[in-house]
Amino acid sequence: xxxxxxxxxxxxxxxxxxxxxxxxxxxxxxxxxxxxxxxxxxxxxxxxxxxxxxxxxxxxxxxxxxxxxxxxxxxxxxxxxxxxxxx
Amino acid sequence: xxxxxxxxxxxxxxxxxxxxxxxxxxxxxxxxxxxxxxxxxxxxxxxxxxxxxxxxxxxxxxxxxxxxxxxxxxxxxxxxxxxxxxxxxxxxxxxxxxxxxxxxxxxxxxxxxxxxxxxxxxxxxxxxxxxxxxxxxxxxxxxxxxxxxxxxxxxxxxxxxxxxxxxxxxxxxxxxxxxxxxxxxxxxxxxxxxxxxxxxxxxxxxxxxxxxxxxxxxxxxxxxxxxxxxxxxxxxxxxxxxxxxxxxxxxxxxxxxxxxxxxxxxxxxxxxxxxxxxxxxxxxxxxxxxxxxxxxxxxxxxxxxxxxxxxxxxxxxxxxxxxxxxxxxxxxxxxxxxxxxxxxxxxxxxxxxxxxxxxxxxxxxxxxxxxxxxxxxxxxxxxxxxxxxxxxxxxxxxxxxxxxxxxxxxxxxxxxxxxxxxxxxxxxxxxxxxxxxxxxxxxxxxxxxxxxxxxxxxxxxxxxxxxxxxxxxxxxxxxxxxxxxxxxxxxxxxxxxxxxxxxxxxxxxxxxxxxxxxxxxxxxxxxxxxxxxxxxxxxxxxxxxxxxxxxxxxxxxxxxxxxxxx
Numbered sequence: 001x002x003x004x005x006x007x008x009x010x011x012x013x014x015x016x017x018x019x020x021x022x023x024x025x026x027x028x029x030x031x032x033x034x035x036x037x038x039x040x041x042x043x044x045x046x047x048x049x050x051x052x053x054x055x056x057x058x059x060x061x062x063x064x065x066x067x068x069x070x071x072x073x074x075x076x077x078x079x080x081x082x083x084x085x086x087x
Numbered sequence: 088x089x090x091x092x093x094x095x096x097x098x099x100x101x102x103x104x105x106x107x108x109x110x111x112x113x114x115x116x117x118x119x120x121x122x123x124x125x126x127x128x129x130x131x132x133x134x135x136x137x138x139x140x141x142x143x144x145x146x147x148x149x150x151x152x153x154x155x156x157x158x159x160x161x162x163x164x165x166x167x168x169x170x171x172x173x174x175x176x177x178x179x180x181x182x183x184x185x186x187x188x189x190x191x192x193x194x195x196x197x198x199x200x201x202x203x204x205x206x207x208x209x210x211x212x213x214x215x216x217x218x219x220x221x222x223x224x225x226x227x228x229x230x231x232x233x234x235x236x237x238x239x240x241x242x243x244x245x246x247x248x249x250x251x252x253x254x255x256x257x258x259x260x261x262x263x264x265x266x267x268x269x270x271x272x273x274x275x276x277x278x279x280x281x282x283x284x285x286x287x288x289x290x291x292x293x294x295x296x297x298x299x300x301x302x303x304x305x306x307x308x309x310x311x312x313x314x315x316x317x318x319x320x321x322x323x324x325x326x327x328x329x330x331x332x333x334x335x336x337x338x339x340x341x342x343x344x345x346x347x348x349x350x351x352x353x354x355x356x357x358x359x360x361x362x363x364x365x366x367x368x369x370x371x372x373x374x375x376x377x378x379x380x381x382x383x384x385x386x387x388x389x390x391x392x393x394x395x396x397x398x399x400x401x402x403x404x405x406x407x408x409x410x411x412x413x414x415x416x417x418x419x420x421x422x423x424x425x426x427x428x429x430x431x432x433x434x435x436x437x438x439x440x441x442x443x444x445x446x447x448x449x450x451x452x453x454x455x456x457x458x459x460x461x462x463x464x465x466x467x468x469x470x471x472x473x474x475x476x477x478x479x480x481x482x483x484x485x486x487x488x489x490x491x492x493x494x495x496x497x498x499x500x501x502x503x504x505x506x507x508x509x510x511x512x513x514x515x516x517x518x519x520x521x522x523x524x525x526x527x528x529x530x531x532x533x534x535x536x537x538x539x540x541x542x543x544x545x546x547x548x549x550x551x552x553x554x555x556x557x558x559x560x561x562x563x564x565x566x567x568x569x570x571x572x573x574x575x576x577x578x579x580x581x582x583x584x585x586x587x588x589x590x591x592x593x594x595x596x597x598x599x600x601x602x603x604x605x606x607x608x609x610x611x612x613x614x615x616x617x618x619x620x621x622x623x624x625x626x627x628x629x630x631x632x633x634x635x636x637x638x639x640x641x642x643x644x645x646x647x648x649x650x651x652x653x
Contacts, residue, residue: 016206023163047167048167048214051210084399
C-alpha cells in the first residue's frame with residue numbers, strides 16, 4: 001500500500017470535469033484507489049462518489065493505492081492533482 | 088401575461104409543445120433470476136451510452152463544443168462503477184432493475200441537491216436526466232421526439248435537459264419556457280448557445296399553459312403571453328423584426344477590429360470578476376481584459392487565499408486569453424465589505440477610509456502574496472498590474488518598490504515571470520485626476536474608474552436616494568476630470584483606458600474618442616454594441632461634439648445635447 005498527502009489547489013476543486021478525468025485515469029489501474037477526506041474514504045474510480053465528497057480548493061486529502069501497479073497509480077494521481085487538473 | 092426569468096434574448100411567437108415527463112411507471116417486484124436481471128440492466132446501460140453518444144454528436148453541431156462535452160460527461164456518470172456496482176448489488180439481492188437503479192440515482196440526486204455549490208447542484212439535474220433515460224429504455228417507453236417538432240414550436244418543459252436540447256432543430260423551435268432555472272442555469276446557457284428566446288422559472292407553467300396553445304415568448308423581458316390578442320401579435324411581430332435586425336447588425340462586428348469611422352484603432356476589452364469569465368470574453372469577442380477584479384478570491388471563505396490558489400486563478404485567466412492583454416487589479420477591499428478574517432473594522436465612512444491600496448500597503452504580507460502570484464502568472468500571458476484608489480505618488484512608488492523586490496526574489500529562485508510587466512493605476516479619485524500629470528510620469532498606464540470617480544468628484548453616494556440625482560458621469564465636473572486624466576496620459580505618452588460603466592455609454596463615447604481614450608473596458612455582452620458605437624465616430628466629428636459639449640453648464644444640457652447627436 002502506498003499513499004500521499006495533497007492540498008487541492010485548482011480553483012474549482014473536484015467538480016465535474018476534474019472528478020470525471022481523475023476517476024477515468026484511476027480506473028485504468030488494477031489496484032484499488034481511495035481518497036481519504038474529512039474522515040471518509042471515497043472510491044476514486046467513481047466520479048459520482050468523488051463529486052459527492054465535495055472536495056474543494058484548499059481541501060486536505062490523502063490518496064491511497066493498494067494492489068497491483070499501486071506506485072504507477074499514485075504517480076498518475078499526483079501528476080493530475082499537483083498540476084491542478086490543467087485548469 | 089405571465090412573468091418569469093429573462094434567460095435568452097429575443098421574441099418567439101408560436102404554438103406550445105408540452106414535453107410531459109413521460110410516465111415511467113413500473114411495479115417494483117422481486118426477480119427470480121437476478122443474474123438475468125443484471126444482464127437486462129447492463130444491456131440498457133449500453134443502449135443509453137450509445138444513445139447519449141449520438142446526442143452529444145448532435146449537440147456538437149447545434150450548440151457547440153462546450154455543450155457536447157457536458158453531454159459526454161453524462162457517459163462517465165452512466166458508466167460510474169459505484170452507481171452501476173451498487174445497482175447490480177441491489178438486483179442480486181432480488182430487486183428489479185428499475186427499482187434498484189432508481190434507488191441509487193435518488194441517493195445521488197439527494198446528495199447533489201443539498202450541496203451549497205450551484206455547479207454541484209446542477210449535477211442533480213444530470214443524474215435525473217440519466218435516470219429517466221435508463222428507465223425509459225428498461226420500460227421500452229418511446230420518447231416524445233423534439234426533433235420532429237414542426238416550425239414555430241415553443242417548447243414547454245419543467246427543465247431543459249441536455250438530452251431534450253440535443254433534439255432541438257434551430258429553425259423549428261422559436262421559444263423555450265421552463266419551470267425551473269435561473270439566468271446562469273444550464274437551460275439558460277443552452278438556450279443562449281442556440282440563440283432561442285427563453286423564459287425560465289415560470290411557476291407551474293406546465294399546469295397553466297396547454298399543448299398547442301398560441302403563445303408569445305419575450306426572452307428579453309422575461310414574459311410569456313398566452314393566447315395573444317391581435318394587437319399584441321402585431322406589437323411583438325414588430326419587436327421581433329427589430330430585434331433580429333439589430334442582432335444581425337451587431338453580428339457584423341464580430342471578429343472585426345475596433346475602429347472609428349476614420350480608421351483609427353481602439354482596444355475594446357472586458358471587465359471580469361472570476362477566471363471563468365475569461366471564457367465569456369472570448370465568447371463575446373472581447374479583445375482582452377481591462378479589469379480583472381480579484382476580490383472574489385478573498386470572499387466567502389475563512390482565510391486568506393494562498394499564493395498557489397491565487398496563482399492558479401490568474402494563470403487560468405491568462406491561459407484562456409491566449410496572449411490577449413489581461414490587466415489584474417490588486418485587492419480593492421474596505422470597511423464596506425464583510426470579510427471576517429481580514430480584521431476590517433466597521434468604519435464611520437468606509438469609502439474615505441482604510442481600503443484598497445491603503446489597506447494593502449499596511450498588510451504587506453497579504454499584498455506580497457498577491458503580487459508574487461500575479462508575477463508568476465505573468466509568464467503565461469500578457470499580464471499587467473493595476474493598483475486601485477491611488478491618491479498620491481508615494482503610494483504608487485511604495486507599491487512599485489515591492490514589485491521590484493519580489494522580481495529580484497523570483498529571479499534568484501529562477502522562477503519565470505515577465506521582467507517588463509507594466510504597472511499602472513486606476514484613476515478613480517479626484518486627487519488622482521488632479522495629479523494626473525505627475526502620476527503619468529511614474530505609471531505605465533491609466534484606467535479611469537468612472538463609478539468611483541463620479542462618486543468622489545460629486546461627493547455623492549449613488550445608493551442614497553436623496554443625492555443620487557448628482558451621480559452622473561455626464562456632470563460637467565466629472566467630464567473635466569476625465570478630460571484632464573486622458574490629456575495628461577496622452578501628453579506623457581501612456582495609454583489611457585476606462586473600465587467603469589461609462590465606457591459603454593453611447594452618449595459618452597464621442598467625448599472619450601475626442602479626449603484621446605485608447606482602451607474601452609466593458610462587460611462582455613456589451614462588446615459588439617460598443618464596437619458598433621465606436622465605428623460611427625471619426626476623431627474630427629467627435630472633436631466637434633466634444634467642443635460643444637464642454638461649453639455646456641449643466642448635466643441636463645450635456646445629456647440632452649449628446650442625446651441629439653447620437
